[in-house]
Amino acid sequence: MSSTNEKSDKPVITAKIDGFFLHFYNIAAFVGRFFREAFRPPIEWGEFVRQCYQVGYKSLALVTVTGFITGVVFTEQSRPTLSEFGVTAWLPSLVAIAVVRALAPLIAALICAGKVGSSIGAELGSMKVTEQIDAMEVSAINPFRYLVVTRVMAMTVCLPLLMFYNALIGCLGSYFDVHAHEQTSLVSFFDNAFAQITFLDYTTALTKAILYGFTIGIVSCYQGFNASQGTMGVGKAANVSVIVSMFLIFIEEVIIVHVFNSIR
Amino acid sequence: MKTNGHQIDMNETVISIRNLYKSFGEKHVLQGIDLDLHKGENVVVLGRSGTGKSVLIKIIIGLLKPDAGTVNVLGEEVDKLEDAALRALRLKVGFSFQSSALYDSMTVGENLAFPLTRNNRDMSKEQIRKTIDIVLEAIGLPGTINQLPSELSGGQKKRIGIGRTLILRPEIMLYDEPTAGLDPITSMELNKLIVSVQERFNTSSIIITHDLTCAKEVGDRVAVMDEGKFIREGKFDEVFSEKDGLIKSFYDYNFIQ
Ligand SMILES: Nc1ncnc2c1ncn2[C@@H]1O[C@H](COP(=O)(O)OP(=O)(O)OP(=O)(O)O)[C@@H](O)[C@H]1O
Numbered sequence: 001m002s003s004t005n006e007k008s009d010k011p012v013i014t015a016k017i018d019g020f021f022l023h024f025y026n027i028a029a030f031v032g033r034f035f036r037e038a039f040r041p042p043i044e045w046g047e048f049v050r051q052c053y054q055v056g057y058k059s060l061a062l063v064t065v066t067g068f069i070t071g072v073v074f075t076e077q078s079r080p081t082l083s084e085f086g087v088t089a090w091l092p093s094l095v096a097i098a099v100v101r102a103l104a105p106l107i108a109a110l111i112c113a114g115k116v117g118s119s120i121g122a123e124l125g126s127m128k129v130t131e132q133i134d135a136m137e138v139s140a141i142n143p144f145r146y147l148v149v150t151r152v153m154a155m156t157v158c159l160p161l162l163m164f165y166n167a168l169i170g171c172l173g174s175y176f177d178v179h180a181h182e183q184t185s186l187v188s189f190f191d192n193a194f195a196q197i198t199f200l201d202y203t204t205a206l207t208k209a210i211l212y213g214f215t216i217g218i219v220s221c222y223q224g225f226n227a228s229q230g231t232m233g234v235g236k237a238a239n240v241s242v243i244v245s246m247f248l249i250f251i252e253e254v255i256i257v258h259v260f261n262s263i264r
Numbered sequence: 265m266k267t268n269g270h271q272i273d274m275n276e277t278v279i280s281i282r283n284l285y286k287s288f289g290e291k292h293v294l295q296g297i298d299l300d301l302h303k304g305e306n307v308v309v310l311g312r313s314g315t316g317k318s319v320l321i322k323i324i325i326g327l328l329k330p331d332a333g334t335v336n337v338l339g340e341e342v343d344k345l346e347d348a349a350l351r352a353l354r355l356k357v358g359f360s361f362q363s364s365a366l367y368d369s370m371t372v373g374e375n376l377a378f379p380l381t382r383n384n385r386d387m388s389k390e391q392i393r394k395t396i397d398i399v400l401e402a403i404g405l406p407g408t409i410n411q412l413p414s415e416l417s418g419g420q421k422k423r424i425g426i427g428r429t430l431i432l433r434p435e436i437m438l439y440d441e442p443t444a445g446l447d448p449i450t451s452m453e454l455n456k457l458i459v460s461v462q463e464r465f466n467t468s469s470i471i472i473t474h475d476l477t478c479a480k481e482v483g484d485r486v487a488v489m490d491e492g493k494f495i496r497e498g499k500f501d502e503v504f505s506e507k508d509g510l511i512k513s514f515y516d517y518n519f520i521q
């Protein structure tokens with residue numbers, strides 16, 4: 001209901017440990033509230049589309065450049081080893097597997113955590129400390145639905161798209177490098193590349209991207225929504241959004257890789 | 265009863281606060297507040313900085329929860345309402361922030377349209393535009409519709425903030441320091457605005473301020489708050505005729521200003 005944090009007076013264990021568990025409880029409650037509010041009409045389509053533009057379109061340049069460079073560098077670095085065994089023909093599939101299984105989801109997620117996570121944290125944080133979120137509350141508007149649901153949804157939808165796009169550009173970068181050295185054609189490069197990628201690979205990548213997008217959205221909205229202490233709090237919300245998102249993304253990466261490898 | 269040309273119905277209470285307490289940790293902010301607001305009445309709450317005036321009206325609108333006591337607004341216990349019922353009540357209560365709290369990514373027109381479009385989704389574009397024009401005219405700022413809040417002066421922001429709450433046609437208005445930080449002439453204009461809003465939209469209001477001119481101009485009744493309690497209450501002239509220490513120091517301070 002209220003967006004203001006209130007602390008009870010006496011710590012149960014110590015103030016620090018209490019705070020730590022309270023923090024987790026608050027995040028869990030925040031996620032719970034998201035699922036309660038997200039699918040109840042009316043859905044704020046206008047704001048959702050605007051956020052997709054913010055998340056997707058505005059990260060496109062960065063995702064393109066990093067994707068391309070990753071493809072080129074990874075190819076260049078792998079070539080010496082492969083040529084020792086005379087199997088440079090494996091380059092396309094090696095790059096494709098590396099990019100789809102590991103690199104693209106991580107790169108897209110880390111870029112979004114840095115670029116979008118920080119801006120959501122700062123935007124909502126400054127709305128919080130300048131009472132704009134309270135202003136929505138008193139105008140009988142549900143700020144959670146308008147601000148949080150739309151942003152988390154946009155992140156969750158756009159990150160998978162950015163990830164696949166990043167993978168494609170990565171392979172394209174690799175193709176240019178391979179084409180320059182081994183004279184492959186575009187068609188045979190991509191035939192080779194994608195022959196090795198299974199349905200499970202795509203599913204893993206998609207799962208990761210959805211989860212990372214959701215994580216970045218929730219973490220940065222939570223930080224912004226609970227910002228305090230004036231302008232200092234805004235900076236902190238932006239900063240902590242990025243750090244916590246990145247940290248959680250790596251933890252999720254480890255877990256997902258283990259789960260899907262046990263299926264494989 | 266009749267003052268300043270508006271009708272006060274002393275038999276109908278729109279806000280009734282009893283024995284209200286609120287603390288933040290060790291800091292005891294409100295310590296037993298009682299207050300009634302009658303229909304059509306303007307009550308001014310005076311008090312020094314940090315006595316808990318903003319906390320009081322934030323509790324009335326349900327942004328903060330009280331530790332003890334009851335807050336009854338238009339027949340509902342605010343702190344016991346579910347989200348949906350609380351939103352329905354908030355449609356009838358306007359709240360103008362001390363900081364204006366305009367949405368800084370939106371133009372003035374969008375700021376005013378926002379509460380309207382979120383709460384009446386089937387309103388046509390022309391209707392919205394017309395309502396915005398009426399409100400802009402009422403607050404004396406026609407022609408600012410396409411400006412961003414960052415391009416407005418403090419006094420203009422205050423007016424737009426008031427306009428944004430008026431657009432939902434509230435029965436009760438809560439003003440948090442409408443004239444703080446403004447020059448005397450702009451303050452006078454805002455006082456006139458508050459009185460005209462009340463006459464035109466027939467609202468009951470609580471006005472928080474430390475500005476005595478504002479209190480005298482707009483208040484049917486003033487209540488002086490100190491250390492989380494009301495220490496004086498009554499008509500402006502009654503309260504300020506007393507020559508006791510606190511009231512006098514408050515008065516002298518304003519006079520020097
Ligand atoms: N969310 C909060 N958390 C902790 N303390 C708070 C909070 N809100 C207000 N306070 C404390 O409550 C006290 C009263 O604050 P309040 O804003 O109501 O003062 P005020 O009477 O409106 O003063 P001013 O005239 O300067 O606006 C202050 O000491 C403030 O530190």
Ligand SMILES: [Mg+2]
Pocket residue numbers: 317318319362440441
């Ligand atoms: Mg205040």
